[in-house]
Amino acid sequence: MTMAIQTKGVCMSFGALTVAEDINFELPVGARHALIGPNGAGKTTFVNLLTGRLTPTSGSVLLGGVDVTQMSQAERVKQGLGRTFQINTLFNKMSVLDNVCLSIAERENVSNQFWSTAASQKRIIEESLELLNLLGISGDAKVFTKDLPYGKQRLVEMAIALGLKPKVLLLDEPAAGVPSVESHRILQAIDSLPSEIAIMIIEHDMDLVFKFAKKITVLVQGKVLCEGTPDEIANDRRVHQVYLGEGHE
Amino acid sequence: MSQYIGYSANPRLRWTEVLPWVLSVLVYYFLPEYLSLGSRVLIYILFALSLDLIVGYSGIITLGHAAFFGVGAYTCGILSVRFHLTDPVISLIISAIVSAALGLITGAIILRTKRLTQLMLTLAIAALCLEVANKATNITGGADGLSGVSIAPIVGLFNFDMFGKTAFLWCLLVLFVGWYVVRRVIFSPFGASLTGIRENNLRMQAIGAGVYSKLMYVYTFSAALAGIAGALLTQTNQFVGLNVLGFEPSGELLVMLILGGVGRMYGAFVGPIVFLIAQDFLAKQFPEYWTLGIGVLLLFVVLFARGGILGMLDRILMLFKGSAK
Amino acid sequence: MDSFFASLISVAFHGLAYGMILYVISVGLSITMGLMGFTNLAHGVFAMAGGYVLVTSLSKFNIPFPLALFLSFSLIALVSVVLEKLLYQRLYGAVELEQVLLTIGIIYIGVACARLTFGTLQQPVVLPEYLRGQFSLLGRDFPAYRVFIICFSSLIIGGLWFGVERTIWGAMVRASVDHGPMAQSIGINTKRLFTITFALGSGMAGLGGALGADIVAIQPTYPLEQLVFFLIVVSVGGLGSLKGPFVAALLIGVTDTACKYWIPELGSFFIYIATIALLLWRPAGLFGKRS
Numbered sequence: 132m133t134m135a136i137q138t139k140g141v142c143m144s145f146g147a148l149t150v151a152e153d154i155n156f157e158l159p160v161g162a163r164h165a166l167i168g169p170n171g172a173g174k175t176t177f178v179n180l181l182t183g184r185l186t187p188t189s190g191s192v193l194l195g196g197v198d199v200t201q202m203s204q205a206e207r208v209k210q211g212l213g214r215t216f217q218i219n220t221l222f223n224k225m226s227v228l229d230n231v232c233l234s235i236a237e238r239e240n241v242s243n244q245f246w247s248t249a250a251s252q253k254r255i256i257e258e259s260l261e262l263l264n265l266l267g268i269s270g271d272a273k274v275f276t277k278d279l280p281y282g283k284q285r286l287v288e289m290a291i292a293l294g295l296k297p298k299v300l301l302l303d304e305p306a307a308g309v310p311s312v313e314s315h316r317i318l319q320a321i322d323s324l325p326s327e328i329a330i331m332i333i334e335h336d337m338d339l340v341f342k343f344a345k346k347i348t349v350l351v352q353g354k355v356l357c358e359g360t361p362d363e364i365a366n367d368r369r370v371h372q373v374y375l376g377e378g379h380e
Numbered sequence: 381m382s383q384y385i386g387y388s389a390n391p392r393l394r395w396t397e398v399l400p401w402v403l404s405v406l407v408y409y410f411l412p413e414y415l416s417l418g419s420r421v422l423i424y425i426l427f428a429l430s431l432d433l434i435v436g437y438s439g440i441i442t443l444g445h446a447a448f449f450g451v452g453a454y455t456c457g458i459l460s461v462r463f464h465l466t467d468p469v470i471s472l473i474i475s476a477i478v479s480a481a482l483g484l485i486t487g488a489i490i491l492r493t494k495r496l497t498q499l500m501l502t503l504a505i506a507a508l509c510l511e512v513a514n515k516a517t518n519i520t521g522g523a524d525g526l527s528g529v530s531i532a533p534i535v536g537l538f539n540f541d542m543f544g545k546t547a548f549l550w551c552l553l554v555l556f557v558g559w560y561v562v563r564r565v566i567f568s569p570f571g572a573s574l575t576g577i578r579e580n581n582l583r584m585q586a587i588g589a590g591v592y593s594k595l596m597y598v599y600t601f602s603a604a605l606a607g608i609a610g611a612l613l614t615q616t617n618q619f620v621g622l623n624v625l626g627f628e629p630s631g632e633l634l635v636m637l638i639l640g641g642v643g644r645m646y647g648a649f650v651g652p653i654v655f656l657i658a659q660d661f662l663a664k665q666f667p668e669y670w671t672l673g674i675g676v677l678l679l680f681v682v683l684f685a686r687g688g689i690l691g692m693l694d695r696i697l698m699l700f701k702g703s704a705k
Numbered sequence: 706m707d708s709f710f711a712s713l714i715s716v717a718f719h720g721l722a723y724g725m726i727l728y729v730i731s732v733g734l735s736i737t738m739g740l741m742g743f744t745n746l747a748h749g750v751f752a753m754a755g756g757y758v759l760v761t762s763l764s765k766f767n768i769p770f771p772l773a774l775f776l777s778f779s780l781i782a783l784v785s786v787v788l789e790k791l792l793y794q795r796l797y798g799a800v801e802l803e804q805v806l807l808t809i810g811i812i813y814i815g816v817a818c819a820r821l822t823f824g825t826l827q828q829p830v831v832l833p834e835y836l837r838g839q840f841s842l843l844g845r846d847f848p849a850y851r852v853f854i855i856c857f858s859s860l861i862i863g864g865l866w867f868g869v870e871r872t873i874w875g876a877m878v879r880a881s882v883d884h885g886p887m888a889q890s891i892g893i894n895t896k897r898l899f900t901i902t903f904a905l906g907s908g909m910a911g912l913g914g915a916l917g918a919d920i921v922a923i924q925p926t927y928p929l930e931q932l933v934f935f936l937i938v939v940s941v942g943g944l945g946s947l948k949g950p951f952v953a954a955l956l957i958g959v960t961d962t963a964c965k966y967w968i969p970e971l972g973s974f975f976i977y978i979a980t981i982a983l984l985l986w987r988p989a990g991l992f993g994k995r996s
Contacts, residue, residue, distance in 0.1 A: 146497060150437050182586070185643055203585070203588055204585040204586055205584075205585045205586075205588045205589055205591070206588075208586065208587060208588030209588045210583075214586060217585070220583045220586070221580065221583065222575070222579040222580050222583060223580070224577055224579055225386055225575060225576070225579060226386065226388045228386075228387055228388045229386040229387050229388055229572065232387035232572070233385070233572060233573060233576045233584075233587060234571070234587045236387075236569050236573070237573075237588045237589050238585045238587075238588070241569050242572070242573040242589060243570055243573075243594070243597075244567050244568055244569045244570060245564070245565045245568045245569075245570035245571070245597075246565075246568060247553070247568060247569070248391040248564075248567045248568060249386055249387045249389065249391075249567060249568060249569045249571070249572045250387060250388070250389055250390065250391050250567070251384070251391075252387060252569060255387065256387055257538075259387070259495075272388070273388055291583070293585060293589065294587075295588065329526055339696060435802065439802075441802055441805055443805075489981055489985060492988070493988050494988075495744070495801065496738060496744060496939065496940055496944060497940045497984055497988065497990075499744065499746075499805070499935035499936070500933065500937060500939075500940045500980075501940075501981065501984065503936065504931045504933055504937065504977045504980055504981065505977075505981075506974070507933050507977060508974065508977040508978070511972050511973060511974050511977070512974070514972075515970055515971070515972060515974070538799065540881075541776065553924055563825065579876075598710065611884075615934060627929055627932075628929075631809060634806070634809070635809075638806055641803070668820050668821045669817070670815050670820075671816060671817040671820070672813070672814055672817035672818065674810075674813050674822070675809075675810045675812070675813030675814035675815075675816075675817060676810070676814065677810075678806055678807070678809060678810030678813065679792065679807060679810040679811070679814075681806070682796070682803050682806045682807045682810065683792075683795060686803070
């Protein structure tokens with residue numbers, strides 16, 4: 132069975148500093164997976180390795196069975212990979228609607244059309260509004276994202292990734308620092324996603340993790356500590372050791 | 381007055397957008413003594429539009445855009461003087477192609493580099509072009525430039541008269557076509573993606589956009605437009621000299637654009653109009669103080685009036701709307 | 706054959722002098738760009754101003770040469786602090802376009818002031834008696850002043866490198882260049898560090914402009930004409946690096962001198978092409994930080 136995305140022996144070092152060591156990771160089609168670990172464990176680095184923002188010093192990344200290790204971020208997105216960033220990475224001086232439309236237009240290969248007007252792309256605009264509706268922010272469609280409160284920006288971050296209709300979705304702390312109204316919407320949106328999409332989230336909020344994930348990987352100092360179902364992880368002594376004495380945010 | 385692009389924009393023509401054309405027609409009929417200044421303004425508007433595409437809409441900073449302007453200007457001059465090719469339309473087209481080719485080559489060099497290196501390369505390329513024009517005296521006339529550039533009548537009918545009437549209308553026509561194309565590009569999905577690149581390059585990559593190739597397209601297109609503007613200048617003045625190359629015209633153009641307002645299309649109209657008219661009156665009287673004045677103006681705009689003239693007008697309008705409530 | 710060898714030595718010698726001057730001027734730009742991330746295109750104005758200070762001190766006020774050199778360092782450093790507090794500081798977090806525009810504005814103002822005060826001609830440098838004439842070394846004659854430039858620049862550079870490697874100030878600069886926010890969080894007062902470093906870098910530019918007034922003529926077109934070369938030194942050498950720009954400056958100094966001597970029709974053409982080629986091969990420069 133081909134994995135939605137997987138890594139084989141991925142290692143990453145910056146000079147003497149090793150941030151990823153021999154990671155063998157598999158995400159099957161339709162997965163609901165969580166990646167947890169203490170701060171500085173290398174979770175975001177791992178996502179950057181998966182998406183192509185970083186190229187591993189050794190090892191390979193396979194997307195749908197295809198070796199994408201040397202492919203750029205954009206090329207991997209075209210192969211069906213989507214992500215959100217830990218820090219809001221939005222188009223600040225553009226409207227919420229535009230932010231999502233840009234994403235959909237890329238997916239639909241409309242974004243290189245230079246003679247028709249953007250405003251006449253009815254299908255794209257409608258789909259964008261539907262997505263905004265799903266996340267409950269359609270009222271802010273014309274607002275510049277820089278003028279939105281943090282929680283709503285996080286929703287836009289989510290919408291941009293969803294607009295890609297990816298086969299693999301990587302969410303980096305999607306609900307971190309988000310007030311409960313918006314985080315509720317984020318979770319609802321994740322729940323409503325088609326079951327064929329493979330989803331992996333990085334999270335610190337254990338309630339969210341245990342509600343969402345069918346499988347959890349624990350990453351510590353760039354190495355996989357253990358993997359298993361939520362129950363197995365909850366009862367694993369090593370995991371307790373790693374988290375002992377560490378406060379939750 | 382603000383021009384907003386993207387999927388939520390309204391691409392319909394606003395009444396204010398007709399003003400520049402009305403103004404031009406009025407100038408033609410009522411200010412015939414100023415037609416040569418008028419032609420110059422029209423040419424620099426086209427030049428500024430080409431710069432705005434890459435600085436304002438795509439976020440690439442260049443200090444050497446005059447390289448394309450100059451190459452276009454010299455191509456036109458060389459075609460006429462060395463190859464006796466004087467048809468204005470064909471000469472414009474060839475100049476556009478040559479400038480676009482230079483844009484393609486230099487774009488491939490600079491668009492993959494970052495910040496300071498990119499800036500420096502734009503300067504180096506401009507200096508390179510100036511150096512070539514300076515040294516290749518046999519082709520370019522060197523420091524003396526190429527004079528006696530003759531232009532055939534447009535489509536065989538309209539002669540370039542010595543009052544500059546034909547030249548003015550010719551520049552107006554070319555500018556109109558150029559403006560129309562630029563406007564369509566800006567309001568298109570491609571234009572929206574350019575703004576996306578400017579706003580957040582990383583995010584564009586993360587939604588699968590081929591950032592580099594998009595930038596190459598716009599850079600090459602912008603180079604072609606600048607080349608056309610340069611060729612127009614040669615056709616209007618029937619002369620081309622070294623002053624179309626190097627940092628000077630590049631820097632001046634940047635000042636014009638900032639003065640008018642970057643990234644909002646009509647800044648490229650307002651800036652050159654204000655700048656060139658002021659320059660015509662003031663620079664001749666007090667050349668040293670003119671340069672000083674530009675420097676001070678730049679400081680003022682950067683520190684207090686970032687959106688340029690159009691930006692200030694926007695703010696004044698908002699104040700009025702606010703107090704009208 | 707002997708005369709070719711002689712011209713080789715001559716080119717190497719003059720190229721070395723020019724390269725040293727380029728480095729003394731540009732190193733400040735490299736450090737402040739690496740440290741502050743601020744694109745200061747007006748750096749050439751400081752160099753030009755230093756040249757004017759020297760020339761005016763020597764011819765108008767008959768100030769002794771060493772003191773004139775010192776003035777070109779310290780006055781420019783002082784002026785740069787004033788400019789930093791008044792103008793540069795406001796744009797530290799700003800978009801790059803605005804920094805570029807601000808510094809271009811400063812260039813225009815500097816150029817205009819130079820023209821208004823001194824006219825458009827090159828400023829003649831009245832060297833003191835003991836630095837004129839020839840200096841004999843290994844049976845060859847070299848212009849004494851150029852020998853002085855090489856020796857004095859080496860001293861300055863040595864002092865700078867020592868300062869950056871061995872002093873606390875140097876350690877703070879290196880830390881802040883490597884990782885600004887981290888440096889701040891361990892208590893380094895980055896604001897004050899910037900100002901001091903900026904003053905030092907600008908002062909050195911002034912000193913370099915003064916020292917090199919014999920090689921690169923002091924005239925109002927200076928900041929714009931030389932800007933490309935300073936930027937090339939920094940880009941090719943690598944932003945924020947100290948040794949890189951040194952190698953780059955020497956390379957440029959010797960290559961440019963060689964080209965101007967043997968193939969004058971090409972002028973600076975070769976330098977530009979070589980720079981483009983080199984940056985295509987190594988985009989971060991020869992010794993640049995990997996981003």
